Amino acid sequence: MTRxxxxxxxxxxLPVEVLQQxxxxxxxxxxxxxxxxxxxxxxxxxxxxxxEAEADLRELMQIPGNYKVLFLQGGASLQFAMVPMNLLRGRxxxxxxxxxxxxxxxxxxxxxxxxxxxxxxxxxxxxxxxxPQSEWRLDPEAAYVHVTTNETIGGVEYDxxxxxGDVPLVADASxxxxxxxVDVSRYGVIYAGAQKNIGPAGLTVVIVRxxxxxxxxxxxxxxxxxxxxxxxxxxxxxxPTFAIYVAGLVFKWLKAKxxxxxxxxxxxxxxxxxxxxxESNDFYQSPVAxxxxxxxxxxxxxxxxxxxxxxxxxxxxxxxVQLKGHxxxxxxxxxxxxxxxxxxxxxxxxxxxxxxxxxx
Amino acid sequence: MTRxxxxxxxxxxLPVEVLQQxxxxxxxxxxxxxxxxxxxxxxxxxxxxxxEAEADLRELMQIPGNYKVLFLQGGASLQFAMVPMNLLRGRxxxxxxxxxxxxxxxxxxxxxxxxxxxxxxxxxxxxxxxxPQSEWRLDPEAAYVHVTTNETIGGVEYDxxxxxGDVPLVADASxxxxxxxVDVSRYGVIYAGAQKNIGPAGLTVVIVRxxxxxxxxxxxxxxxxxxxxxxxxxxxxxxPTFAIYVAGLVFKWLKAKxxxxxxxxxxxxxxxxxxxxxESNDFYQSPVAxxxxxxxxxxxxxxxxxxxxxxxxxxxxxxxVQLKGHxxxxxxxxxxxxxxxxxxxxxxxxxxxxxxxxxx
Numbered sequence: 001m002t003r004x005x006x007x008x009x010x011x012x013x014l015p016v017e018v019l020q021q022x023x024x025x026x027x028x029x030x031x032x033x034x035x036x037x038x039x040x041x042x043x044x045x046x047x048x049x050x051x052e053a054e055a056d057l058r059e060l061m062q063i064p065g066n067y068k069v070l071f072l073q074g075g076a077s078l079q080f081a082m083v084p085m086n087l088l089r090g091r092x093x094x095x096x097x098x099x100x101x102x103x104x105x106x107x108x109x110x111x112x113x114x115x116x117x118x119x120x121x122x123x124x125x126x127x128x129x130x131x132p133q134s135e136w137r138l139d140p141e142a143a144y145v146h147v148t149t150n151e152t153i154g155g156v157e158y159d160x161x162x163x164x165g166d167v168p169l170v171a172d173a174s175x176x177x178x179x180x181x182v183d184v185s186r187y188g189v190i191y192a193g194a195q196k197n198i199g200p201a202g203l204t205v206v207i208v209r210x211x212x213x214x215x216x217x218x219x220x221x222x223x224x225x226x227x228x229x230x231x232x233x234x235x236x237x238x239x240p241t242f243a244i245y246v247a248g249l250v251f252k253w254l255k256a257k258x259x260x261x262x263x264x265x266x267x268x269x270x271x272x273x274x275x276x277x278x279e280s281n282d283f284y285q286s287p288v289a290x291x292x293x294x295x296x297x298x299x300x301x302x303x304x305x306x307x308x309x310x311x312x313x314x315x316x317x318x319x320x321v322q323l324k325g326h327x328x329x330x331x332x333x334x335x336x337x338x339x340x341x342x343x344x345x346x347x348x349x350x351x352x353x354x355x356x357x358x359x360x
Numbered sequence: 361m362t363r364x365x366x367x368x369x370x371x372x373x374l375p376v377e378v379l380q381q382x383x384x385x386x387x388x389x390x391x392x393x394x395x396x397x398x399x400x401x402x403x404x405x406x407x408x409x410x411x412e413a414e415a416d417l418r419e420l421m422q423i424p425g426n427y428k429v430l431f432l433q434g435g436a437s438l439q440f441a442m443v444p445m446n447l448l449r450g451r452x453x454x455x456x457x458x459x460x461x462x463x464x465x466x467x468x469x470x471x472x473x474x475x476x477x478x479x480x481x482x483x484x485x486x487x488x489x490x491x492p493q494s495e496w497r498l499d500p501e502a503a504y505v506h507v508t509t510n511e512t513i514g515g516v517e518y519d520x521x522x523x524x525g526d527v528p529l530v531a532d533a534s535x536x537x538x539x540x541x542v543d544v545s546r547y548g549v550i551y552a553g554a555q556k557n558i559g560p561a562g563l564t565v566v567i568v569r570x571x572x573x574x575x576x577x578x579x580x581x582x583x584x585x586x587x588x589x590x591x592x593x594x595x596x597x598x599x600p601t602f603a604i605y606v607a608g609l610v611f612k613w614l615k616a617k618x619x620x621x622x623x624x625x626x627x628x629x630x631x632x633x634x635x636x637x638x639e640s641n642d643f644y645q646s647p648v649a650x651x652x653x654x655x656x657x658x659x660x661x662x663x664x665x666x667x668x669x670x671x672x673x674x675x676x677x678x679x680x681v682q683l684k685g686h687x688x689x690x691x692x693x694x695x696x697x698x699x700x701x702x703x704x705x706x707x708x709x710x711x712x713x714x715x716x717x718x719x720x
Binding site (some may be wrong): 002003004006008009010011012013016019020022023027028031032033034035037038039040041043073074075076077078080081082085109112113132138151156195199200202203220221222223224236237238239240241242243246298316319320322 | 362363364366368369371373374376380382383386387388391392393394395397398399401403433434435436438440441442445461467473490517518553554557559560561562563578579580581582583584590595597598599600601602603604679681682
């Protein structure tokens with residue numbers, strides 16, 4: 001087995017220890033005589049797997065008791081609709097902060113359901129920063145305030161938790177959930193597609209404060225109603241069982257690693273190594289304001305873009321793959337989620353130094 | 361490794377050959393240096409996996425060129441909403457045939473979107489048969505006619521393809537898709553949750569005729585619009601990649617087995633063995649009219665229900681599991697999908713004979 005260092009933005013690298021455990025028990029889970037993929041979601045084996053996954057996530061994120069944890073489907077893109085469907089609560093307006101491509105998608109979808117007030121936008125500087133809250137123009141009548149706390153494409157991460165008073169704060173945390181401790185009580189809803197820092201694609205985690213349940217209009221599709229999903233413990237219908245199982249193993253891996261405080265220390269160190277190399281060198285540039293450089297998604301450009309292809313080709317030959325920037329941005333992007341070993345970042349930094357020395 | 365015979369209605373048994381292949385390539389797929397779970401859905405490896413899965417499904421089902429194949433999320437329960445959202449086409453009415461618990465759920469959800477005409481119902485005889493089409497009262501102005509071609513809970517299967525003229529026929533085929541050849545051209549839409557006869561839970565296959573695309577009202581959530589999913593080849597956002605990969609392996613397994621005509625022969629033989637034992641014996645009863653007994657889901661009762669627990673316990677000791685009937689029906693249910701080996705049915709029949717002999 002030769003494993004590469006996979007810098008994909010998502011679906012992304014998973015801990016090799018988790019993959020090896022999945023492999024080991026794939027055909028016969030713990031002597032059950034069947035794969036987790038074959039288990040009835042209402043059988044005692046899978047019910048235990050799901051319960052442990054939720055309990056471990058609650059422990060890792062210290063989720064207060066008045067929040068529900070939902071394991072849903074459809075990704076953040078479906079949440080872009082489910083958030084207004086569930087949270088407008090008869091109001092006609094919501095605040096959105098626009099920090100990049102994913103904010104824009106969330107805004108576009110919300111406009112199908114309500115009047116969107118863009119309280120702040122970083123479009124003026126090509127989405128290279130998070131507008132400080134002092135510049136936000138929040139609408140006191142907004143049903144909620146929506147933020148994208150880490151922009152996967154732009155590599156822009158919030159360096160503060162917004163204060164929205166009594167108006168629920170809703171965060172798309174898809175690409176940095178579990179990368180550091182978060183005070184969940186500051187949010188009304190936190191949601192995340194799994195395929196970056198949680199587990200396989202096809203699972204969406206939604207953490208929602210209980211008082212925000214039960215407000216979807218009566219015509220809302222059953223599957224899109226947070227309250228129905230909460231009342232049925234995410235088993236109104238068959239959930240994505242295998243993805244929940246793998247996510248549960250990732251949660252156990254994170255606990256064994258020391259939890260989110262330790263992950264944050266590691267993630268800071270990994271990010272500093274990569275941004276440090278970029279800063280120390282005229283050959284590479286980061287387009288993002290230093291305070292908002294994401295620890296998870298590190299976009300960078302080469303001073304000589306004509307070398308992009310050579311960079312990607314040589315990187316691949318070194319076992320460093322999926323470094324091409326998003327098609328809407330260009331350049332490079334290294335996604336260094338929890339599962340990216342520090343040795344992977346070290347290998348990338350060493351390669352980048354060498355490449356710059358040879359071509360700089 | 362000791363494998364059991366798993367008669368779960370879903371998630372259900374998968375072919376052991378498929379599971380073994382998944383296991384073998386789980387950590388490093390075909391020398392890519394990563395798991396399929398870790399692959400970017402837009403990378404060439406996964407694009408190839410998805411394209412092969414679609415091509416193999418098209419070949420197996422002989423899907424005409426004017427049909428799109430969508431790989432979605434949310435299960436049949438989300439289709440219960442997506443069907444009216446996409447197919448009403450400005451009309452206010454739809455026909456539904458009520459053959460059991462899943463029909464009822466589809467009807468309940470459709471009522472959120474339109475006036476539902478229940479064209480026929482088997483509720484008068486406890487959902488033990490399919491009302492013949494001669495008794496249906498179809499509304500010529502209906503936007504579509506919805507049928508549940510195999511009721512997973514009741515074990516009731518259509519023995520005919522309804523003729524709805526120019527009105528699109530829509531089928532929830534979740535629990536018998538791929539069990540036999542079907543003339544797709546007779547349908548407007550066929551949909552199926554994967555977790556019975558296709559692959560892991562978390563994937564939903566939708567086969568839709570092209571002229572039915574593009575009619576969703578403008579306020580429809582983006583993720584729920586068939587046309588947007590079709591235009592983006594099911595990659596508007598990250599699809600459930602691992603489930604698509606496993607489904608693709610199941611499709612290759614079915615092709616290697618001889619395709620759907622051969623599967624039908626095997627499924628008829630398996631079903632006849634089980635129903636034959638039930639019929640030959642006063643100890644067991646099938647609640648379903650003979651013409652509509654499902655080849656996939658075989659509910660049966662014991663003449664002495666006080667023996668139910670002993671039956672389940674002894675069956676489990678023989679490696680025959682998940683035979684308990686659905687909580688809404690009681691009794692027993694053996695789901696014998698494509699992946700259930702004929703030897704599993706033989707073992708169940710032998711056990712049932714022996715149990716009856718000892719307790720009859």
